[in-house]
Amino acid sequence: MDEQTNAEFNYLILIEPLGFLYGSAGRFLSPENLVGRSGSSFPPSAATVSGIFAAHYGNNAIQNLYLAGPFWGNTEEVKSEQQNFYVPTPLTYLIKNGELRHKLSWDDGKKGWFDQEDKAPNDKFDKGTWIAIADWKNPKKVEKSPWKFSPHLHPRLEADQRRVVRKQNTEDEEQQGSLFLENAVQMPQDTCLVYLSNHNLEPGWYRFGGEGHLVEISCVELNAENTKLLQQPIEKQFALITPGLWGSNRLSYRYPIKLQKGNPQKYQKEDPDNDNKFVWSQETLYTGRPIPFRYRLGHHKNPQTYQPKLLSRGRYAVPAGTVYMLKEPLNKPWQNWDESWFPKEGPSLKRWGCGLALPLEK
Numbered sequence: 001m002d003e004q005t006n007a008e009f010n011y012l013i014l015i016e017p018l019g020f021l022y023g024s025a026g027r028f029l030s031p032e033n034l035v036g037r038s039g040s041s042f043p044p045s046a047a048t049v050s051g052i053f054a055a056h057y058g059n060n061a062i063q064n065l066y067l068a069g070p071f072w073g074n075t076e077e078v079k080s081e082q083q084n085f086y087v088p089t090p091l092t093y094l095i096k097n098g099e100l101r102h103k104l105s106w107d108d109g110k111k112g113w114f115d116q117e118d119k120a121p122n123d124k125f126d127k128g129t130w131i132a133i134a135d136w137k138n139p140k141k142v143e144k145s146p147w148k149f150s151p152h153l154h155p156r157l158e159a160d161q162r163r164v165v166r167k168q169n170t171e172d173e174e175q176q177g178s179l180f181l182e183n184a185v186q187m188p189q190d191t192c193l194v195y196l197s198n199h200n201l202e203p204g205w206y207r208f209g210g211e212g213h214l215v216e217i218s219c220v221e222l223n224a225e226n227t228k229l230l231q232q233p234i235e236k237q238f239a240l241i242t243p244g245l246w247g248s249n250r251l252s253y254r255y256p257i258k259l260q261k262g263n264p265q266k267y268q269k270e271d272p273d274n275d276n277k278f279v280w281s282q283e284t285l286y287t288g289r290p291i292p293f294r295y296r297l298g299h300h301k302n303p304q305t306y307q308p309k310l311l312s313r314g315r316y317a318v319p320a321g322t323v324y325m326l327k328e329p330l331n332k333p334w335q336n337w338d339e340s341w342f343p344k345e346g347p348s349l350k351r352w353g354c355g356l357a358l359p360l361e362k
Contacts, residue, residue: 007066007335007350009196009222009230012085013049014078015208016192016216022209023149023185040149040183043070044209046242046352047295049195052206052217062199068242068353069195072130072146078194083223085194086130086143088320090239090360092286095126095142105362106237106284106325113286127288133226136358147187182211196222196230196353229358235329236283237360243317244355245293249345252316254287255280256341279341281327290316295352313345323360 023042046067053062073085089095092113094102102115114120129142187193201219208215222230247253256279293315330337334357342350 007198009066009068009198009227009335011197011200012078012083012220012222013067013069013195013197013201014075014192014218014220015049015195016075016218017185017187018205018214018216020150020184020186021147021213021215022211023147023183024210042147042149042183042185043072043193045070045293045295046195048209049197050352052208053199053201056202056206063347064198066198066351066353067195068197068356069193071133071194071196071241072191073194075190075192078192079218079220081223082134083220083226084132084134087133087136087241087358089129089131089139089142090323091288091319091321092239092323092360093131093139093142094121094123095129096123098126098129098142098144100139100142101125104286108283111284133229136229137361146191147185150184150186152182152184184211184213196356231333231335232359233329233331233333234357234359235331236326237323237362238357239323239360240318240320240355240357242353242356243291243293243320244322245315245317245343245349246341246355247343249313249343252290253278254285254318255282259340259343279338280324280330283325283327285322285324287322288319291319293317315343318355324357 021042022044023040046069049067049069050062050065053065053067071085071087077084092104093100094104094115102121104113104115104121106112107114107118112120126142126144129144131139131142135141197219201217203218204216205214206217207213208217244254245252246256248257248259257277258279294313334355337350339348339350342348342354
């Protein structure tokens with residue numbers, strides 16, 4: 001029997017940067033290799049916010065914690081009565097030069113995605129746009145990400161000369177080479193990152209992400225309008241507003257699968273095309289390239305109190321904005337989706353809002 005959970009969100013966590021934020025992901029540079037470039041990864045996933053809860057309240061106090069994000073908004077709008085913030089645009093909304101040009105829908109007879117004029121547009125469209133949560137049912141405009149990347153090179157220099165510290169065959173960190181490129185991120189002063197949570201977080205200043213960047217965190221109760229939208233049952237057509245991670249700990253799929261304890265690859269070995277391995281009876285989906293997903297779990301400074309800090313298995317996620325079309329309606333909101341649909345590595349990935357979905361009207 002599937003395990004039922006209720007991850008109802010009650011709060012918005014607002015994160016306002018006090019200066020730069022950290023937006024790097026990738027290899028460090030070394031004195032011998034200065035041609036590499038650190039990748040960019042921003043905004044931070046909900047797993048990073050989960051680390052703030054764990055550091056503040058302790059790991060045992062957050063076992064029933066559920067988070068979702070990242071989103072962003074204009075600070076005053078998020079704190080206002082309307083409580084408006086921005087979520088990823090569904091990929092079936094085709095954006096050109098910041099304008100909504102086409103809205104695709106699935107044609108079951110033709111087995112394809114077509115716009116209002118029964119055409120399949122073939123053009124280059126904008127990516128990485130956002131729509132207001134208040135306009136979810138009837139979007140009229142989109143916004144681009146407000147943040148900007150600002151690369152910084154971090155060398156550790158000799159005390160008496162301008163060259164990078166480097167000493168071979170030593171375990172002394174002070175004598176080892178240290179050179180890497182940080183993609184710092186600058187956000188406008190009137191904007192903030194937004195995450196959904198079922199737990200309150202005490203307002204204050206916190207270190208958020210890598211390099212110890214400081215942020216100011218506040219928490220507001222979710223208003224009735226947004227609560228109603230999140231509690232609306234998912235039927236046949238819906239869009240993800242956070243990345244979706246499905247499958248087992250070893251395999252990534254585009255849909256949740258029926259896992260059998262002790263044999264996570266059973267269905268792939270027997271019949272790779274067997275639809276019975278999937279939880280949903282899928283018709284089709286409209287998606288983009290998969291994105292890497294990884295997080296760190298635990299605390300390395302005090303292993304007696306916390307579990308050791310471990311790097312999770314690298315996975316691939318279905319990108320936010322992906323639109324699903326199912327044969328049979330689910331008839332329940334994301335909060336009530338079965339826990340068994342989500343992979344587990346440490347906690348269930350539902351804790352971090354994996355595949356948070358909102359219904360789409362045809």
